[in-house]
Amino acid sequence: MTQPQATKTLKRKLAKWISDEYRDLNGSHIEILDQPPTALEFSRLIHISRPVIIKGFEIPASQKWSNDYLAQEMGDRQISIAVTPTGRADAVTRGPDNKLFFIEPHVEQMTMGDLLAKLADQDSSSDIYYLQSQNGNLYSSDWFSQGYSPSEYEPLREDVPSEVPWCSEALDRSPDAVNLWIGDGRSATSIHNDPYENIYTVLKGEKRFTLLPPSDGWCLNEQLYPHARFVRPPLSKPFEIVPSQDMPPVRWTSIPDPSLPGALPADITPIQVRLRPGEALYLPAGWWHYVQQAKETTIAINWWYDMEMRGIHWAILNFMRNKEGLYVDDYEEQIEASVLTH
Amino acid sequence: MTQPQATKTLKRKLAKWISDEYRDLNGSHIEILDQPPTALEFSRLIHISRPVIIKGFEIPASQKWSNDYLAQEMGDRQISIAVTPTGRADAVTRGPDNKLFFIEPHVEQMTMGDLLAKLADQDSSSDIYYLQSQNGNLYSSDWFSQGYSPSEYEPLREDVPSEVPWCSEALDRSPDAVNLWIGDGRSATSIHNDPYENIYTVLKGEKRFTLLPPSDGWCLNEQLYPHARFVRPPLSKPFEIVPSQDMPPVRWTSIPDPSLPGALPADITPIQVRLRPGEALYLPAGWWHYVQQAKETTIAINWWYDMEMRGIHWAILNFMRNKEGLYVDDYEEQIEASVLTH
Numbered sequence: 001m002t003q004p005q006a007t008k009t010l011k012r013k014l015a016k017w018i019s020d021e022y023r024d025l026n027g028s029h030i031e032i033l034d035q036p037p038t039a040l041e042f043s044r045l046i047h048i049s050r051p052v053i054i055k056g057f058e059i060p061a062s063q064k065w066s067n068d069y070l071a072q073e074m075g076d077r078q079i080s081i082a083v084t085p086t087g088r089a090d091a092v093t094r095g096p097d098n099k100l101f102f103i104e105p106h107v108e109q110m111t112m113g114d115l116l117a118k119l120a121d122q123d124s125s126s127d128i129y130y131l132q133s134q135n136g137n138l139y140s141s142d143w144f145s146q147g148y149s150p151s152e153y154e155p156l157r158e159d160v161p162s163e164v165p166w167c168s169e170a171l172d173r174s175p176d177a178v179n180l181w182i183g184d185g186r187s188a189t190s191i192h193n194d195p196y197e198n199i200y201t202v203l204k205g206e207k208r209f210t211l212l213p214p215s216d217g218w219c220l221n222e223q224l225y226p227h228a229r230f231v232r233p234p235l236s237k238p239f240e241i242v243p244s245q246d247m248p249p250v251r252w253t254s255i256p257d258p259s260l261p262g263a264l265p266a267d268i269t270p271i272q273v274r275l276r277p278g279e280a281l282y283l284p285a286g287w288w289h290y291v292q293q294a295k296e297t298t299i300a301i302n303w304w305y306d307m308e309m310r311g312i313h314w315a316i317l318n319f320m321r322n323k324e325g326l327y328v329d330d331y332e333e334q335i336e337a338s339v340l341t342h
Numbered sequence: 343m344t345q346p347q348a349t350k351t352l353k354r355k356l357a358k359w360i361s362d363e364y365r366d367l368n369g370s371h372i373e374i375l376d377q378p379p380t381a382l383e384f385s386r387l388i389h390i391s392r393p394v395i396i397k398g399f400e401i402p403a404s405q406k407w408s409n410d411y412l413a414q415e416m417g418d419r420q421i422s423i424a425v426t427p428t429g430r431a432d433a434v435t436r437g438p439d440n441k442l443f444f445i446e447p448h449v450e451q452m453t454m455g456d457l458l459a460k461l462a463d464q465d466s467s468s469d470i471y472y473l474q475s476q477n478g479n480l481y482s483s484d485w486f487s488q489g490y491s492p493s494e495y496e497p498l499r500e501d502v503p504s505e506v507p508w509c510s511e512a513l514d515r516s517p518d519a520v521n522l523w524i525g526d527g528r529s530a531t532s533i534h535n536d537p538y539e540n541i542y543t544v545l546k547g548e549k550r551f552t553l554l555p556p557s558d559g560w561c562l563n564e565q566l567y568p569h570a571r572f573v574r575p576p577l578s579k580p581f582e583i584v585p586s587q588d589m590p591p592v593r594w595t596s597i598p599d600p601s602l603p604g605a606l607p608a609d610i611t612p613i614q615v616r617l618r619p620g621e622a623l624y625l626p627a628g629w630w631h632y633v634q635q636a637k638e639t640t641i642a643i644n645w646w647y648d649m650e651m652r653g654i655h656w657a658i659l660n661f662m663r664n665k666e667g668l669y670v671d672d673y674e675e676q677i678e679a680s681v682l683t684h
Contacts, residue, residue: 014356014661017661018654018657018658018661021656021657021660021661022654022657025651025652025656025657026652026653039382040381040382040385040511040512043382043385043386043389043512044385044512044513044514044650046389047385047388047389047650047653048650048652048653049653049654050652050653169382170382170385170386171386172386213654214654215654215657308386308389308390309367310367310368310390310392311368311389311390311391311392312360312364312391312555312556312557312658314363314367315360315363315364315367315557316360316654316658318363319356319359319360319363
């Protein structure tokens with residue numbers, strides 16, 4: 001065995017040891033609560049840091065929001081919608097010179113009525129629209145620190161509480177961002193993780209989560225990809241992928257769809273969760289998630305809370321990623337093939 | 343660089359990376375609470391998993407226990423006391439054939455009055471006595487599961503609550519063991535960690551803790567040591583160290599006293615805590631602790647709660663130990679020298 005090969009083998013052994021131990025102790029079970037937890041119960045769940053499905057999660061929007069209501073309340077307001085030819089915003093895609101890029105979507109302004117009409121038109125073979133601005137589009141950190149933040153969705157705020165009481169109390173903090181998501185089965189969110197404790201609820205349609213614990217980060221093969229954008233040329237030609245001159249490369253996973261057989265090593269089995277209206281998912285900080293939606297229009301809201309940075313959690317999250325020489329080179333060829341056929 | 347050397351260097355780099363990240367984020371600060379926390383506050387502290395000093399921790403024993411009271415309440419009852427010539431029970435010590443052993447103490451039956459008299463006799467150069475049976479000597483797991491457990495200290499139970507309410511509520515479980523400790527500056531407990539969340543309080547004297555986070559486990563050089571016992575020969579000859587025929591080897595740290603300069607790598611700085619009457623220490627599961635006492639008689643009680651086994655904590659605790667090839671061979675010679683001069 002050559003020295004680089006020995007190094008790879010050792011790295012893999014160490015990463016896989018943690019990954020296996022975690023799986024042995026935790027299995028692929030996730031808990032289902034019949035009703036929202038108390039703050040203390042939720043604090044215990046944060047410590048365990050496993051996803052939990054919470055039933056009976058109701059906010060005013062749960063009953064009030066229909067397509068008509070949303071279109072009417074929002075009226076002529078312009079909202080920022082991601083548009084792609086692929087349904088893969090913020091994902092690794094092949095671009096000019098056959099190179100792989102991390103690609104951000106084109107963003108288009110339209111009304112809520114326009115967006116809902118485009119999503120309702122399931123036969124359209126043209127561009128794919130997804131409200132996924134995820135910048136605290138309902139409430140951003142300024143709302144919590146300064147009492148005010150602008151929102152494209154101001155008229156909808158009265159239907160969405162800015163905080164999840166049992167989560168805020170458990171963490172002893174307000175959210176960092178609250179986001180509205182509206183899309184359909186043509187869009188998916190590539191697998192990634194966030195440094196946030198996440199409460200995610202569905203109001204309409206269905207979200208499908210493919211989840212991996214932080215300890216499986218080593219097999220997602222994060223790499224640095226140059227940044228590019230989908231750009232819409234004049235005269236409705238097809239989208240172009242334009243490498244960015246102004247952006248640093250982005251560290252991103254190389255697995256296009258971890259829910260497909262063979263995308264991951266044989267003994268790494270993701271947890272599949274289907275989240276339906278009236279349910280919330282507690283998605284713990286650092287958990288890897290690939291997110292798909294039902295074919296029909298799916299409306300969801302999430303609350304992001306900064307994770308606890310004290311303690312060892314942050315160090316471990318980073319250790320298990322493709323950093324510090326911990327990723328496993330053996331999968332590179334397989335992944336490359338997988339991206340090519342995507 | 344030879345291949346084994348490259349392997350060592352990589353192991354060390356990976357272990358040290360986690361250790362350094364942890365220290366960068368957490369420093370050597372530990373929080374001091376002016377009063378016991380609520381269950382929710384304590385649940386948050388368990389998640390952070392840093393030691394915390396809690397002031398204003400009072401139980402009936404805090405006011406009632408004097409030497410006279412203890413001797414009188416306990417009367418003629420026989421209690422099990424560890425006796426060693428060194429004050430180092432359950433520690434690595436050099437024995438027959440100049441080999442290193444993990445040595446358990448001789449255990450002697452005596453009355454509480456006898457023990458307190460021996461501890462009061464500070465001029466004695468003879469054997470060293472320490473009430474450290476740590477088997478749930480006040481309340482063991484049967485107490486919590488079956489409502490009864492025998493105790494050598496039955497008459498003292500009325501002064502010691504079996505649970506710490508805010509800890510039991512935060513963890514949603516009863517303790518696994520509650521222990522009484524009585525000793526003095528001649529005894530110390532070698533550095534080790536436990537799979538327990540630990541509430542430790544001092545009633546008299548002072549405990550001195552030298553603490554390292556779980557992420558520093560890699561530099562404590564755990565090794566398998568053959569088991570031996572201190573045996574008292576007839577006719578008051580000196581103690582003999584007798585290798586055990588009936589016990590498997592014990593995995594134990596190789597650092598006799600981590601509070602001494604040079605005992606640890608230069609950038610690993612233990613946290614020193616002096617715990618005095620009326621104070622409790624929250625010692626999180628997996629934290630390494632070396633425990634010394636004030637010169638005078640020191641009385642303490644601790645509550646051990648099983649740690650949460652769900653989640654990644656257990657895998658990480660084990661990963662950072664001298665297991666799975668993660669220990670750092672470079673320190674072996676230095677440690678060997680250190681044990682020799684001990």
